Amino acid sequence: MGLDHAVTKPHEQLAAHLAGEMEAVNALIRDRMASRHAPRIPEVTAHLVDAGGKRLRPMLTLASADLCGYDGAYHVHLAATVEFIHTATLLHDDVVDESQQRRGRPTANLLWDNKSSVLVGDYLFARAFQLMVEPGNLRVLDILSNAAAVIAEGEVLQLSAARDLRTDEDIYLQVVRGKTAALFSAATQVGGVISGAPEPQITALYDYGDALGIAFQIVDDLLDYQGDTKATGKNVGDDFRERKLTLPVIKAIAQANDDERAFWKRTIEKGDQREGDLDHALTLLNAHGALDATRQEALAWTDKAKTAMQALPDHPVRRMLIDLADYVVERIS
Template sequence: MGLVIPFDDKASDPGLEALVALVAADMNRVNQTILARTGSDVAMIPEVATHLISSGGKRLRPMLTLATAALCGYQGEGHVKLAAAVEFMHTATLLHDDVVDQSEMRRGKLAARLLWGNEASVLVGDFLLGQAFRMMVEVGSLACLDVLSVAATVIAEGEVMQLSAAKDTETTEDAYLAVIRGKTAELFAAAAEVGPIVANRPKAEVAACRAYGMNLGVAFQLIDDALDYGGQAAKLGKNVGDDFREGKITLPVVLSFRRGNETERAFWKRVLEKGDIAEGDLETALATMKKHRALEDTVERARHYGSMARDALELFPDSAPRRALLEAVDFCIGRAH
């Protein structure tokens, strides 16, 4: 289905034009690095990796690394390899996630696991992680290596936390936010943090960029959660309602369950905890969410985190990189329209 969330705020979605233009030259080098580093004598590795890497994707996370490096006046070469490493980490998690979630679609194409199998998807993800860490070492910044290696650990913890919370309708909002900070926002935070680190900027600027990335990442995931129930398949690159069919507990579900009556809570327990989904249940879920304003309030929470991301950049003077990073916040929130 292709229901669109009707939100009152009509703020325009400016897209990512400023950010894309700012980092265009560096992103060309990042893309060349990605192509070079997916090469292998084992033919299946570049086939699987290229299937996902070339399937679109906004490259938002590596662009954050390039933009925060520019924000901090970095003049070297290391940011290109760090950005490529960030993209490889992200791609590896997508390959692994699709296996865990048994997803069928990714970025509008068949998931790699359906074409090459679960084993190949997991192992190629591992290959990309290995390549990411090789590039981090080549940059020669122990501090950047520390940030990104910690991020890899935290992302895995977030995924396991989500697995533990799967199908648990008693999940609290705080517990859910802890999951998305780990599995999604941590890589945004690390991507933004290594820019000022490689530029040897003061701790305050490093912390500000990390806060920007973390809050942007939370906002990004909350909008994704809302779009899964109120978006359009063509824009999502996956099937609307995938989270519902996979029994995922996301914020719209948490809010609907908490605010629901006994009958509504029994519905959520049946479809999510027991996996007993019948014809028309997705429509019932959407109607329940509408009744309790769960989608609108999820987006409102995303706007709150977006505001904190903007505030984090107040430390920096006005510049083209700062304006581009602020626009990225508008883009992430604007996807809900």
């Protein structure tokens, strides 16, 4: 989901507040994505890193550290770690999904090849582990390495679950926690850990990141069926055409009669899609209230994120993070 088209932009407020630290993060990223022996590594990495992403995940690490009063330098290393993990997963995802465009630009696998994308992604994972070791904090290492494992696990689970009509909401949530929420929650949690924050605050930061990440992905899945193409950068129904079982469809299938289930089986499981199938899918989603139920679920996760923030100190950054949670669901409210 893009974050460009609302009237207010909390992520820009965060970026302005953290401008000096983000400059240090970007400098560290540029330094560590270099390679003396393989010039293709910085070429491929720069193509994605410089593509204009919001750097939301590293900003969450910096914001959490600021919120908890951290006055050291290693939050910059951890923020760069988070961005390297994120970039590595994007490179790998585009190969798995056979994507041709990301952030309005051709993907690295299209400009170079699949082998380069996979191997450069591996290099970035290695760089991420080097960075996360440097603060000398074993708990930080545990959190970020565990997040990397959960992300990979979620992607593998998605391979088997995405087109299987037996996929239910619990499995969907497990996939979402892997592909999106795991890195959000790790990003916020390590900011508290490196700051030496009290345990209830560290738990609250984890809960905020987890709920924010889940809401973020649910909104993305919902907008695929009812979003504005100019605002989202996606065509309505892309997930349907790619046969992805996202939350709106899972909710509709749970209430489907035999004929409806046969429709979903033909279009999603078998990939036999015909003229008018997207319109019929939208009719079924609306008939069963699946879109509205998905919207309510996204709002509920946003409420969980905002509730978690109440355990954190009164601070301008806390207000920004609360506003960010509201912003994620603004276009479906």
